[in-house]
Amino acid sequence: MKKPVFTLAFAFLAAVAFAHGLHFAQATQLDGMPFSFKMYEGKAMVIVYMSTTSQACRDAVAFINKLYKEYPRDEVYIAAAFLRESPQELAAFKTGFYPLFPLLYNTQRLQAVAPLETNILPTFVIIDKRHRVTKRVAGLDRNAVREELEKALIVPAPSAKKMGLSWK
DSSP states (O other), X not given: OHHHHXXXXXXXXXXXXXXXXXXXXXXXXXXXXXXXXXXXXXXXXXXXXXXTTXXXXXXXXXXXXXXXXXXXXXXEEEEEEESSOOHHHHHHHHHHHOXXXXXXXXXXXXXXXXXXXXXXXXXXXXXXXXXXXXEEEESOOHHHHHHHHHHHHHSOOOOHHHHTOOOO
């Protein structure tokens, strides 16, 4: 009888840790500015795992640029997370492919809470306004990405009171 109770308690604690873990996930933007989920409270997010050497990822830049232009910055944060690339490699990628969206590196802590879970790149990780990972879309499935992003935007953002914030 102890085992089911322990399993249930562990599952609950793991879910709570995951939900709060997004606040501690960090990376670095190409411009040197830090990135953390906490900076984008109340916004839906699309984090696209990419590689500078993948032709599929290069082909995805135009679609991601289109999303970046279509959705207001005060509602959606869109960025690409690179797994192994250096800032110099990202600078060359930016020069050659003109992404409008932020490029993230040093993504080890980011991957710990929003794991890639596939070898297919690009992979779009859709995160709702409450910062819950709602879907991972492997490959360049434009319709699935748009559909999931629209769903993520419908979720109401948490209130400041529920988040423990004070506006004094």
